[in-house]
Amino acid sequence: MPVDLMTQLLSLENWLGFDIDDDGRVLAGCDAPGSTQLFELAGDAVPRQLTDLPTRCSGRYVPGRRMILVSHDDGGNERSQISTLDPDDPQLRLEPLVHDPAYQHVIHDVTATELVYSTNRRNGVDMDLVVRNLDDGSERVVYDRGGYAVGAAVSNDRETIAFTRLTAKPISTAIDLVRGGEVSTLTDPDAHAKHSLVGFTPDDSALLLASNHDRDMTAIVSYDLNSGEPTTLVADDDHELDAALSKDGSTLLVRTMINGSEVLSLHEPDGQLRATVDLPVGIVVAPVWATDGSAVLVTHTGPTTPTAIFRIDARTGRTDRVTGTEVPAGLRDHLVDCHVDRVPASDGEEIPVFVYPGRTDHPQSVAALRGASVIHIHGGPESMSSRRFQSVIQALAIYGLTVVVPNVRGSAGYGKRWVSLDDVEKRLDSVGDLAALHAWLPSQGLDASRSALWGASYGGYMVLAGVSMQPELWAAGVDIVGMSSLVTFLENTAPYRRQAREREYGSLEHDRAMLEAASPITYLDQIRAPLMIIHGANDPRVPLSEAEQIAAALDSKGIPHQLKVYADEGHGLAKRANRMDAYPAAYRFLKEQLAKG
Secondary structure, eight states: OOOOHHHHHHTSOOEEEEEEOTTSOEEEEEOTTSSOEEEEEOTTSOOEEOOOOSSOEEEEEOTTSSOEEEEEOSTTOOOOEEEEEOTTOTTOOEEEEEOOTTSOEEEEEEOSSEEEEEEOTTTSSSOEEEEEETTTOOEEEEEOSSSOEEEEEEOTTSOEEEEEEEOSSTTOEEEEEEETTEEEESSOTTSSOOEEEEEEOTTSSEEEEEEOTTSSSOEEEEEETTTOOEEEEEOOTTSEEEEEEOTTSSOEEEEEEETTEEEEEEEOTTSOEEEEOOOOSSEEEEEEEOTTSSEEEEEEEETTEEEEEEEEETTTOOEEEEEEOOOOHHHHTTOOOOEEEEEEOTTSOEEEEEEEOOOSOSTTOOGGGTTOEEEEEOSOSSOOOOSOOOHHHHHHHHHTOEEEEEOOTTOSSSOHHHHTTTSGGGHHHHHHHHHHHHHHGGGGTOOGGGEEEEEETHHHHHHHHHHHHSTTTOSEEEEESOOSOHHHHHHHSOHHHHHHHHHHHOOHHHHHHHHHHTOGGGGGGGOOSOEEEEEETTOSSSOHHHHHHHHHHHHHHTOOEEEEEETTOBSBOOSHHHHHHHHHHHHHHHHHHHOOO
16 A cells, blocks of 8 residues: 555654764754654765654754753643754763753753853843853853843954844844943834844954845844944845855855745845855754864745755755755655746735645545645745745645645745734734635635635734634634634733734733634534544643633534644644654545535
8 A cells, every 4th residue: 555645745754954063974863763853974874863851852063072951841742942962972871961851941042162142041031141150150140131032143352242133013022231240232222123133243343134124124234332323234125135254254155035945145234245055945044163163054935845965065056965854766756846926906015925735636535626726825824935945835736726825914034024014903904804815716726615714823813813704705724723812822921922903903901902803713503524633742831721712712612623632732843753653644634525426
């Protein structure tokens, strides 16, 4: 009997590059063991597994030492702890370094002698910055004035720490500097602008940022630390940019987002183009520079190309594949590429979409699914769908379902204006985009009466909003870790997340009526479509109660639904065994609802 297509696709391993050490060894994550574990790659040797934890983990090398810092949580609860690992220890024992299971600890910067991390252990809400001496274990708190620090970079002289802090406006941040116990703010905290750290120049006279201050598209900007004046280094008026600066400050890797795919280029420190990088259509994740600046490590994935780790030469842009997922030829030949399109909305806006046409020629393609479709909605909401490999999308398309992957208003990657179009009181405008997508389906030869919604996190909220507020449009929905009520979500989400989420959705104190009006559970009586609901029991972001309350409400109304809860998961399904259980079941559910005749 042939292996089930969904099972075969979900069995493909995922790789992610984490770090490069001084001798060129690569620290990577791979989920072949069942969840993402650490592996070390040295030259042409077979990747060596370093961890075997019950949950996924990540890691960083300690420069100049044979030591790895391992970040790991418990069952997806996101309360990350930090341990040390000697990769040459035959027993590969983890030794606790920063452990307090009630709180988060996030690694930001590592040297041979110091670790800079953030933690909410002071009050469970605010993220403070801490510097720990790796030799004697002593710690000093360098910032504890409140707020949420989401990233940090340390100057070359180790005297200044720059960090990104969330501000009151939606999708906005400020850059603060800590030096000698004094805290100053580099960027305007009241501006509607997002700044991300790129790095300090070699002489520490300037700080490079990816910033959309006073512009729609994010550019790479240098801020003089004496005058505070910004200088634009690399910009594109039509596309968003991001960058990673080499550790020696000699090279900028610039990523240009174009229709959900990234184009990479190498630049001089002043922004001048040095070389382009030739990679297939797709995106890269988490670039990591070698200590000497000679190469940068990226993880690449495209619509039909699963994850692979590449080393890019800093002078020439030449790419060398380090490792990656191998797709069997019989499966590779059936993978579905997507095409880019724009869907007109009722107010004249255009919604970017990627369309994966349903196949009819695979032995497991289902003739009765021809003409049916699935709208696959990303989370966030300040995130985006990109042209990357997703096993579930590939399976649905090969089975015969056309999969439409939109970036509805409020999505990142298309400029500040677009990502702001769903903020607070505009929330239901993004839900309205679902109706526009539905109206567009017949123009693509699709049967609008056989279309379903699928989404996770905010995408799960959009699924529930669609089937409750547009009940006549959707035939079914798959909600994964979605919010059924924005009110109870904000009341019950982890305390450290509430303020950040209120700036996007609205506050419980001032906007409760609006939040109720935008909550799917408010429109429970309108739901007609059967639903599958999938959730992790340890989810700190969208608590399990969001799934339980919508399932109970559906049950009381006699609306067909299934609820699958995974005791060892958090916000999403990190373990392959659980994905193997949930996603084939979700496909069978959709097949039952969408098959013709």
